Amino acid sequence: MIALFLAHARGFVRDLPGLVMTLALPALVYLMFSAIFGAGSRGELDLTLAIHDGAQTPASRALADGLVEGAARAELLAGAADAERAVESGRADVGVLIAPGSPLPSIQVLSASGRTVAAQAVRAELDAALSPAEATPSAVTVRAVGPEGDMQAVYYAGAVSVMFVFFAAMHGAMGALDDRRSGLTARLSLAAGSLPPVLGARFAWMTTVGAAQSLVVFAIAWRALPPLEPLSIAAGLLTLILVAAAGSGLALAVVLWCRARDQAQPLSTVVVLLLAALGGSMVPRFLMPELFRDLGWLTPHAWAIEAYQAVLWRGEIDGVVQGAWLVLAGTAAAGFMIALAAERRRRLG
Amino acid sequence: MKAGADILGRRDAAVESERGGRPALVLTGVRAGYGGLPVLDGLDLTIGQGEVYALLGPNGSGKSTAARVACGLLNVNAGLVEVGEREVVLDHRARRCIGLAPQETALFPALTVRETLTTVARLAGLRGRAVGEAVERALEITAAAPRADHRVASLSGGWRRRANLAAALVGDPDLIVLDEPTEGVDAETRGQLARAVRSAVAGGAGCLMISHDAAFVEATADRVGVMARGRLAAEGAPQALLDQTFGEARLLTVRLAQPAEAALARALEACGLEPRDGGRHWRRLAADAANQAAGLSALVDEAGGEVAVRRPGLDDLVARIVEESA
Numbered sequence: 092m093i094a095l096f097l098a099h100a101r102g103f104v105r106d107l108p109g110l111v112m113t114l115a116l117p118a119l120v121y122l123m124f125s126a127i128f129g130a131g132s133r134g135e136l137d138l139t140l141a142i143h144d145g146a147q148t149p150a151s152r153a154l155a156d157g158l159v160e161g162a163a164r165a166e167l168l169a170g171a172a173d174a175e176r177a178v179e180s181g182r183a184d185v186g187v188l189i190a191p192g193s194p195l196p197s198i199q200v201l202s203a204s205g206r207t208v209a210a211q212a213v214r215a216e217l218d219a220a221l222s223p224a225e226a227t228p229s230a231v232t233v234r235a236v237g238p239e240g241d242m243q244a245v246y247y248a249g250a251v252s253v254m255f256v257f258f259a260a261m262h263g264a265m266g267a268l269d270d271r272r273s274g275l276t277a278r279l280s281l282a283a284g285s286l287p288p289v290l291g292a293r294f295a296w297m298t299t300v301g302a303a304q305s306l307v308v309f310a311i312a313w314r315a316l317p318p319l320e321p322l323s324i325a326a327g328l329l330t331l332i333l334v335a336a337a338g339s340g341l342a343l344a345v346v347l348w349c350r351a352r353d354q355a356q357p358l359s360t361v362v363v364l365l366l367a368a369l370g371g372s373m374v375p376r377f378l379m380p381e382l383f384r385d386l387g388w389l390t391p392h393a394w395a396i397e398a399y400q401a402v403l404w405r406g407e408i409d410g411v412v413q414g415a416w417l418v419l420a421g422t423a424a425a426g427f428m429i430a431l432a433a434e435r436r437r438r439l440g
Numbered sequence: 441m442k443a444g445a446d447i448l449g450r451r452d453a454a455v456e457s458e459r460g461g462r463p464a465l466v467l468t469g470v471r472a473g474y475g476g477l478p479v480l481d482g483l484d485l486t487i488g489q490g491e492v493y494a495l496l497g498p499n500g501s502g503k504s505t506a507a508r509v510a511c512g513l514l515n516v517n518a519g520l521v522e523v524g525e526r527e528v529v530l531d532h533r534a535r536r537c538i539g540l541a542p543q544e545t546a547l548f549p550a551l552t553v554r555e556t557l558t559t560v561a562r563l564a565g566l567r568g569r570a571v572g573e574a575v576e577r578a579l580e581i582t583a584a585a586p587r588a589d590h591r592v593a594s595l596s597g598g599w600r601r602r603a604n605l606a607a608a609l610v611g612d613p614d615l616i617v618l619d620e621p622t623e624g625v626d627a628e629t630r631g632q633l634a635r636a637v638r639s640a641v642a643g644g645a646g647c648l649m650i651s652h653d654a655a656f657v658e659a660t661a662d663r664v665g666v667m668a669r670g671r672l673a674a675e676g677a678p679q680a681l682l683d684q685t686f687g688e689a690r691l692l693t694v695r696l697a698q699p700a701e702a703a704l705a706r707a708l709e710a711c712g713l714e715p716r717d718g719g720r721h722w723r724r725l726a727a728d729a730a731n732q733a734a735g736l737s738a739l740v741d742e743a744g745g746e747v748a749v750r751r752p753g754l755d756d757l758v759a760r761i762v763e764e765s766a
Contacts, residue, residue, distance in 0.1 A: 274542025274619075277513050281540050282564040282611050284532035289563075 108354055137381040138209050140165040141174040141183035141201075146191040154196060157220065158187060164381070175201055179237040180409070181400055184209045184377045187217075192230070200233045204242035204404075209377055242404055244315030246375065249399030252308040253392045254363070254372035256301040256335050260342035261359035263297040267343065267430075268352055271437065286434060294339050294427055301335025309403075316403055326402040326412065330395065333419035337391045340426025347433040366390045394418045462525050464489050464615045464646020465510055470519035472509050479505040481670035482519070487615070487646040492637060494649045494657040494678075496758045497667035503650045504543075506667070507617050510648055511538050524614045536564060539613030539645075543620045545600040546607070549593040553584055553603045556592060557610045564611030578606040582636040598629035605633060609640050616640055616647040622656045634659045654754040666758050668765040678754060685760055686752045690729035694722040694736065696745035704743050711736060725752065 104110060140162045144155045159165040166183065168174045177183040178201045186201030198217055202210030210233050217231045267290070270276040279289045309316075309331070319327070345362055349355035367373055369383060370392020376384050387393040398415035401407045467485040471478065479502045487493040495503045508514040509521055512528040512535050520527065526534035540546075548556045557575040566574055579585040584602040587595055592603060601621065608616055618637070622630050630653070637660050641647050651657050657664060658678050665675040674681060692713065699719030700708060708715070711732050713722040726732060729749045737747045752760075 270546075273544040273546045274540070275546035275548070277511065278540045278542060278546045278607065279560070279563055281511060281513075281535050281538045282560050284536040 137379065137384065138162055138164075138184045138213065138377060139182070140213070141168055141177035141186040142166065142189070143168050143171045143174040143187070144189045145171060146189050146196045148191065148196065151189045151191075151196040154198075154220070155187075155189060161216070175236050178203050178206075179405065180407070181397065181405070181411075185213045186236070187213065196230075198231045200231060201236050202233055203237045204235060206377070238317045238404060238406075241315040244312050245404050246396070246400065248308050248312035248315070249396045249403070250372040250392075252305040252331075253334055253338075253370070253395045254367040255308075256304055256338040257342065257363045257366060257392075259304055260297050260301055260335075260338035261346065261363055263293070263300060263339070264342040264346035264359070265352060265355060267293055267347055267434075268349065268355055271347075271434070272351070276434070287431060290343065290427070290431055290434060294336075294343060294430075297339035297342065298332065298335045298423075301338050302332050305331045305334060317406070319403065320406060322408070323402050323406045326408050327399070329416065330398045330402060330412070330419070333416055333423065334391070334395045336423035337395075337419040337426070340423035340430070341391070342426070343430035344426040344433065347430045347437070350437075366392050369393070371396050391419055391422045462489070463487060463522075464491070464524065465648060466520070466522045466525075467506070467510065468520040468522075470506075470509055470521060471517045472505060472514055472519075473517065474505075474514075478517075479670055480509065480516075483509075483667075483671050485665060485672065487648055489614075489644045489646055490641050491662045492641055492647040492649060492660050494651055494661035494664045495667055496651075496657065496664050496754060497673075498758065498762055501667040501762070502670045503667055504619060507619055507648060507650050510615070511535070511540055511617055536611070537614040539608035539611055539616045541604045541608035541616070541618045541621055543623065543650075545592075545604040547592045547600065547603055550591065552589050552591055553595070553599075553606070554579070554588040556603065557606055560607050561610045566611065574610050574612060578610040581609060581639045582606040583632045597624045598626060601625050601629060601633060602636070605636055609636075612643075612645075614645055616645050618647065618649040618651070620651055620653075621649065622651065622653045630656055631659075657754055664754065666761045668762045673765040674757075674761045682752060682754070682757055685757055686725065687727070689725045689727050689752070690749050691752045691756060692724045692726060692729040692733055693748050693750070694740055694745055695748070696720050696722075696740070696743055698744075700743065704739060707736070707739055725756075 140158060142155050142158055142165055144151050144167065155167060159167065166177065168177065171188050174183070174186040174188060178186040181203070184206050188199040188201065190197040190199070198221070200210050200214050200217070214231045214233055221230050267276070270279075276286075276289060280286045283289055309327070341362075342359065345359050346355045349358060369387045370376075370390035371379075371387060372392050376387050376393060376396075379387070394411075394415035398412045398419075401409055401412045463486050465485070465487040467483050470480050470483040470485075473479040483502070483506060485493075485506070495506055497503050505514060509516055510523070510528070512521065515529065522528065523534040524537050526537075528534040528538075547553075548559065551559070554575060557578055558571055561571045561574045576585075579588050582602045582605050584599065584606050587599045587603070590599075592600065595603065601624070605618070605621060608618065616637075621633055621637070625633065634656060637647060637649070649657070649661065661678055663676060664678050664681060665672045666681075667673065674685075676684070694708060694713060696704075696719070700715070700722070705715070705719060708722045711724065712726065713724040715722055724732070733747045733749045740747045
């Protein structure tokens with residue numbers, strides 16, 4: 092038994108990729124996750140503020156300057172409508188309108204649906220700054236802007252569907268490894284004359300499955316969505332298909348770069364979890380530190396979630412949406428090309 | 441081998457040349473390997489239409505690498521690979537002319553045999569009625585029709601082997617590449633597979649076969665090539681090669697339950713037999729093997745062993761050629 096135990100240990104130590112994935116990756120994931128999610132739970136929200144100082148008094152200017160200094164990102168806007176628009180579009184997490192008042196300026200915190208936590212955090216900070224005594228009534232009010240409805244449900248429909256599309260894509264891509272091992276890929280690529288039709292068919296199928304998965308999630312979330320124009324529905328469907336295509340491309344690239352399932356399974360799990368965490372599939376990105384918010388833009392998840400929010404919640408097809416389409420289509424195409432190169436490299440020596 | 445056809449319909453490659461048929465596969469001076477490790481070292485090989493060519497050799501001699509190169513599945517460092525006079529790496533039409541039956545049964549487990557064959561046929565460019573006809577033909581040739589509507593995952597090893605071969609044949613290829621087509625099958629299935637391979641090449645396709653199954657190769661192949669250290673060490677019709685290598689010599693073997701005791705071992709050595717397997721197995725190739733067997737039988741019977749004389753087979757041929765080339 093000891094000999095067998097030692098044989099297992101020897102095999103474990105000699106499998107360097109396996110060793111790294113078993114011991115180093117969990118630690119890395121832990122560090123990443125604690126950094127990503129830790130800030131929110133400690134109450135340190137890195138928020139983007141849109142501020143309009145309508146009072147223009149020394150006190151209001153001091154307050155606005157204080158907000159700018161204290162926030163991770165803040166924008167001083169000339170008009171109240173501009174601030175409201177920034178919050179509605181998602182460009183700012185929270186808006187702050189400072190109006191004349193006596194003796195203190197009157198302050199309104201603008202909150203879009205789904206940003207209640209952020210708005211309440213800003214309100215609490217303003218209360219603390221303006222009314223140090225606990226008994227003093229709050230001079231700060233909170234006003235909701237943008238469409239009415241269950242924005243959280245819409246947010247998580249996008250966030251969860253993206254995450255599971257990528258999970259399912261990784262699972263689907265594993266089949267390509269089995270086909271490589273059994274010789275089925277070789278057989279089919281000979282019948283077709285080349286590899287692209289064989290890999291392309293798998294890519295198309297995985298995209299179809301991913302799109303169907305997302306459709307099911309959005310069908311269930313349908314009642315939570317605001318009334319949608321046909322153009323918004325079409326844009327939503329396009330986003331959904333591009334998300335599935337991006338998942339398929341990325342999954343094939345990651346999995347086919349591996350030699351076998353024992354390499355691909357842990358690697359793909361880590362990739363999916365990290366992308367989901369950074370991209371806002373697990374918690375909204377505004378709860379993350381600024382560094383991870385910025386890193387989030389490197390993931391298809393963040394773009395997809397922003398695009399869903401814009402198209403399905405606000406009914407807009409703006410620059411963010413078009414950017415998301417480009418990023419998702421680019422991820423799909425690049426992933427597919429990398430997968431092709433990886434498969435050729437494995438097959439042709 | 442004489443020109444014409446034997447009981448399995450085997451044809452002489454020379455006949456094909458006379459008919460002016462272009463070769464199914466030509467490998468010229470092929471060098472190839474994996475990650476800087478050379479495996480094929482200037483391999484030259486030609487397979488004619490209607491010919492079954494079996495590559496033999498010990499593990500690591502380059503047989504499977506040669507098959508991969510023939511299919512364009514491995515890049516060559518030097519040399520030329522042509523299927524039907526088209527360069528296989530550069531011309532996708534050459535690759536479409538190849539039907540591959542990999543060593544593992546490379547099929548869709550969740551589909552039926554018929555569905556799998558239909559998929560491969562469509563991928564090979566067949567359309568309309570031609571698909572159904574090709575599928576039925578492949579099923580008939582391989583005798584897989586009784587399980588055509590069964591899911592691949594539910595089939596036994598023998599039926600999977602038939603389906604695996606059928607999938608290689610369904611696109612009506614010019615070159616069939618078979619990698620260990622009889623692995624794990626019983627004698628009956630082996631016979632059916634042999635007939636299927638012969639039927640498949642009867643239409644003019646060439647066949648490159650990698651197999652360790654000497655009986656199957658002897659029953660199926662028109663020519664064999666023995667590989668050693670990345671190139672062909674010998675080539676020819678199986679019987680011709682056997683005759684050329686062994687002449688009238690026969691193989692005398694002695695099998696013992698226990699290692700030979702000293703007296704018996706001295707007697708066997710005196711007859712020129714060489715020990716193997718720790719003295720349990722003795723053998724000698726000799727023209728007078730029958731006479732020696734008669735002389736030894738009493739002694740070996742007493743020790744509870746068996747004496748046998750047989751014609752040397754392809755396994756012996758490979759061992760001899762590899763030994764000589766080393």
